[in-house]
Amino acid sequence: MGGRSVFLSVIIFVCMGCSSSKKEAYTVKPLADMTEEEQEGKVLFHKHCNSCHPNGTAGLGAPIVTTSVPGFLIQFQIRNGLGTMPAFSEEEISDEEVDKIVDYLKALIK
Amino acid sequence: MTGYCRTYFLLFLIFLTGCARLDPMGGGQINYDPAERQVDPSDVLVPEGFKVEVVARGLTFPTAVVENDEGQLFVTESGYAYGEVILPPKLYRVNTSGSTELIVEGTKNGPWTGITYHDGNFYVAEGGQMEGGKILRINANGAVDTLVSNLPSMGDHHTNGPAIKDNYIYFGQGTATNSAVVGPDNASFGWLYRKPEFHDIPCKDIVLKGINYTSKNPLTDAPDDKVTTGAYVPFGEATRKGQVIRGEIPCNGAIMRIPIDGGEPELVAWGLRNPYGMAFSSLGELFITENSYDVRGSRPVWGTGDVLWKIEDGTWYGWPDHNAGHEISHLKVPDKGAPKLLLEKYPNPPPQPVAKLGVHSSSNGMDISRNANFGFEGEVFIAQFGDMAPNVGKVIRPVGFKVVRVNPENGVVENFAINKGKGNGPATFLKTAGLERPVSVHFNEEGEALYIVDFGILTVSKEEGAKPREGTGVIWKITKE
Numbered sequence: 001m002g003g004r005s006v007f008l009s010v011i012i013f014v015c016m017g018c019s020s021s022k023k024e025a026y027t028v029k030p031l032a033d034m035t036e037e038e039q040e041g042k043v044l045f046h047k048h049c050n051s052c053h054p055n056g057t058a059g060l061g062a063p064i065v066t067t068s069v070p071g072f073l074i075q076f077q078i079r080n081g082l083g084t085m086p087a088f089s090e091e092e093i094s095d096e097e098v099d100k101i102v103d104y105l106k107a108l109i110k
Numbered sequence: 111m112t113g114y115c116r117t118y119f120l121l122f123l124i125f126l127t128g129c130a131r132l133d134p135m136g137g138g139q140i141n142y143d144p145a146e147r148q149v150d151p152s153d154v155l156v157p158e159g160f161k162v163e164v165v166a167r168g169l170t171f172p173t174a175v176v177e178n179d180e181g182q183l184f185v186t187e188s189g190y191a192y193g194e195v196i197l198p199p200k201l202y203r204v205n206t207s208g209s210t211e212l213i214v215e216g217t218k219n220g221p222w223t224g225i226t227y228h229d230g231n232f233y234v235a236e237g238g239q240m241e242g243g244k245i246l247r248i249n250a251n252g253a254v255d256t257l258v259s260n261l262p263s264m265g266d267h268h269t270n271g272p273a274i275k276d277n278y279i280y281f282g283q284g285t286a287t288n289s290a291v292v293g294p295d296n297a298s299f300g301w302l303y304r305k306p307e308f309h310d311i312p313c314k315d316i317v318l319k320g321i322n323y324t325s326k327n328p329l330t331d332a333p334d335d336k337v338t339t340g341a342y343v344p345f346g347e348a349t350r351k352g353q354v355i356r357g358e359i360p361c362n363g364a365i366m367r368i369p370i371d372g373g374e375p376e377l378v379a380w381g382l383r384n385p386y387g388m389a390f391s392s393l394g395e396l397f398i399t400e401n402s403y404d405v406r407g408s409r410p411v412w413g414t415g416d417v418l419w420k421i422e423d424g425t426w427y428g429w430p431d432h433n434a435g436h437e438i439s440h441l442k443v444p445d446k447g448a449p450k451l452l453l454e455k456y457p458n459p460p461p462q463p464v465a466k467l468g469v470h471s472s473s474n475g476m477d478i479s480r481n482a483n484f485g486f487e488g489e490v491f492i493a494q495f496g497d498m499a500p501n502v503g504k505v506i507r508p509v510g511f512k513v514v515r516v517n518p519e520n521g522v523v524e525n526f527a528i529n530k531g532k533g534n535g536p537a538t539f540l541k542t543a544g545l546e547r548p549v550s551v552h553f554n555e556e557g558e559a560l561y562i563v564d565f566g567i568l569t570v571s572k573e574e575g576a577k578p579r580e581g582t583g584v585i586w587k588i589t590k591e
Contacts, residue, residue: 043520050523051415051466057534058507060413060469084412084444 034107041104044097048088056108061085065109071102142539144567147582150543154586155530161591162527165561166208169583170197174224174475174550175204175561176232178250181554183561184213184232185585189220190239191568192498193576194300196220201232201248204585214252219244223270223386224475224550228370233257235271235281239301243269245279245368257372261360262286264305266296267384267401275390277370280378282385282398285363286310289383290341290430290452293408297328298501298575307344313361313380314426317454318342320351323408339408341430341452352454363429365398365421381426381460382419387476387492387550396421397464397490397518399473402433405443405503409450412443412503416473418465418490418516428460435462464490465521470497471510475550479515481557484590490516491526491560493548496536498570508535513548513562527562527588538567546582562586 034042045056049064056065064074075098081087093101151162171188178184182203189199199222202210216222221237236244243261248254257279263269267284274280287296292309296302306329318341327335327346340349360366365378365385378396387399398419403411414433431437431451442448467473472495479486494510511534513527529537529544537544549565566582 043522046465046520046522051469052413054468054471054509055523055525058505059471059509060503060505062506084442086413086440086442 035103037100037103038107039104041100041102041107044093044101045104048093049101052085056105064105067109071106074102074105075099142569144536144538144569144579145541147538147546147567147579147584148543149584151586153530153537153542153544154527156527156588159591161589163587163589164208165585165587166204166210167584168581169202169210169566169585170580171195171221171565171578172549172563172583172585173222173565175552175563175585176225176227177554178227179230183585184225184227185210185563186222186225186234187583188222188237188565189216189218190237191221191565191576191578192299193568193578195578195580196240197580199236201225201234201252214248214254216246216254217241221268223268224272224388226272226274228274233272233274233279235269237268237270238263239268240264240304243283245269245272245281245372247372255372258360258368258375261375262308262311262362264308265301265310265362266299270384270386271388273388273390273396274370275394275396278367279370280365280367280388280396282382282388283360283362283364283366284384284386284401285429288404288407289409289411289449291323291339291407291409292343292345293323293325293339294328295407296345302328302345309344310342310362311360312342312355312357313359313364313377314357314457316342316355316357316457318349318351318353318355319450319452319454320349320353321450321452322348325408365396378423379421379425379427381429381432381457383429386474389476389478389490391478391488391518392480397476397478399467399476399492400427401472401474402469403438404470404501406501410443410446410503411438411441411449413441413469414438415469416467416471417463418467418473418476418492418518418521419461420464420518422461425461426457428456431456432460434466435460463521464518465516465523467492467514467516467523468494468509470499470502470505472496472498473510473514474548475552475563477551477553477560479553479557479560481553484553484558484560486515486526488518490518491551491553492516493551493562495547495549495565498568498576500572501570501575507533508539511536511545511547513545513551513560527586536567545586546584558589560588562588 052061187200199216199220201213224235232248234246243263244259245257265286271281322340337346342355364380366375384401400417402414496510547565550563564584567579
């Protein structure tokens with residue numbers, strides 16, 4: 001793992017750990033209130049991410065909607081994986097789709 | 111150690127000591143001794159405009175409800191629960207007061223996992239832990255006919271369903287094992303001691319790669335005794351590359367059907383680990399929920415979510431080498447590596463699912479909304495029993511313990527009925543009086559009320575396994591206000 005990857009992984013870990021005491025979100029915005037990109041991101045999130053992060057909260061994986069991880073770090077984590085989370089290749093999730101997932105997560109965190 | 115690694119390690123230590131809240135604590139069972147169950151509808155959160163009521167409480171391992179032609183409600187009690195609690199399964203009439211009247215008591219061959227009603231008769235899926243699975247027909251007087259028996263149901267997973275369409279009874283048959291290899295985990299379930307020859311049966315001929323696993327032998331007292339076991343064979347029997355395992359009907363990991371008056375099973379679909387919930391849409395499409403792999407046994411599989419499928423006749427759905435349409439060989443089990451694939455050739459490319467559900471959520475009984483007044487028409491409502499961590503694998507926070515709805519058009523999963531309060535989990539874990547372990551959901555005939563069958567308290571620990579508590583089951587009812 002290169003130096004950049006190590007650094008970003010540490011930042012992600014710290015962001016996730018420090019924010020876990022926030023109240024977990026259980027009610028999400030209805031699709032109709034979201035932009036087209038966010039709506040597409042929601043569908044992609046449920047296709048690729050929801051099993052481990054149910055509705056963005058903790059499950060097998062760490063919580064997302066209660067963390068302070070910036071968008072570029074979420075993109076990094078999707079591509080590189082972290083801990084037990086597998087990396088997702090461009091064949092599995094395109095760059096455009098990753099951007100939409102990040103848009104959706106940002107909308108959830110707002 | 112390089113400079114980067116050193117920095118990483120130090121920062122990681124800081125993270126662990128300062129901010130760490132990410133330790134895999136498992137599901138709702140760690141350091142958790144449930145108090146007496148309390149029941150209060152106001153502790154259940156549902157969308158605005160819906161009302162929650164309690165219909166009945168004090169049931170022992172209830173699994174499903176159904177109504178007859180007059181709208182009278184009935185409930186099945188399982189008769190079997192993980193933890194090797196074996197009781198007679200029962201069918202009760204549920205009065206409006208919440209009291210129950212016994213209609214029929216079955217033999218100790220539960221669990222009775224599901225029920226449906228058709229033309230004056232009840233049809234029950236008898237899980238068959240002791241004698242093999244059965245489909246039973248029970249008339250209004252409580253007389254029982256067996257329509258099919260000897261289903262291969264004496265392992266980890268049972269006979270499920272049923273659902274009726276065009277004078278056929280459809281049912282699910284779960285697999286004997288987690289991932290096709292009999293191992294010490296099956297001794298922990300209890301059945302390997304009773305049925306040491308039992309194993310999974312494919313529905314059609316398959317060819318193996320000859321992957322074998324060496325494990326401890328719990329069937330002997332010798333502490334160092336080890337055996338080698340392959341896929342689709344009894345415990346202690348190895349396989350070889352190119353070995354053909356002959357398919358048979360009935361088989362494991364399948365949807366099958368029989369004529370309404372009984373008869374030989376026919377194959378509908380296979381390659382499903384534990385097809386539990388089952389419902390036909392208004393268009394006649396068959397939807398099922400599949401409980402996916404656990405991190406246990408000789409071939410543990412990590413990180414696979416439960417699945418909602420729309421079933422196509424004759425199709426293989428990927429077990430034991432896939433989850434939700436993808437091979438599992440890239441999913442590394444922490445400290446153990448990824449599972450090896452078992453089959454030389456796949457019967458067909460596995461299809462893509464309708465939706466992926468929470469890993470270890472135990473997404474079980476389901477029904478489909480068909481009333482515009484209730485709302486969410488065409489959406490699939492699923493009861494999530496909740497994780498059985500740590501015995502199925504660890505999770506960071508409890509998973510399931512609620513009812514979700516799925517839009518089959520886009521696979522989006524939304525919470526429908528969850529416990530109020532901070533965090534997720536069974537009510538006794540959260541110290542509230544809401545949902546414990548929802549095991550099935552059922553819309554009434556008009557589709558204006560959703561019943562949630564709540565199995566009751568069941569805790570899990572590495573030391574003691576599953577510990578279900580009798581008399582803690584509840585039936586909830588959700589309607590529009």
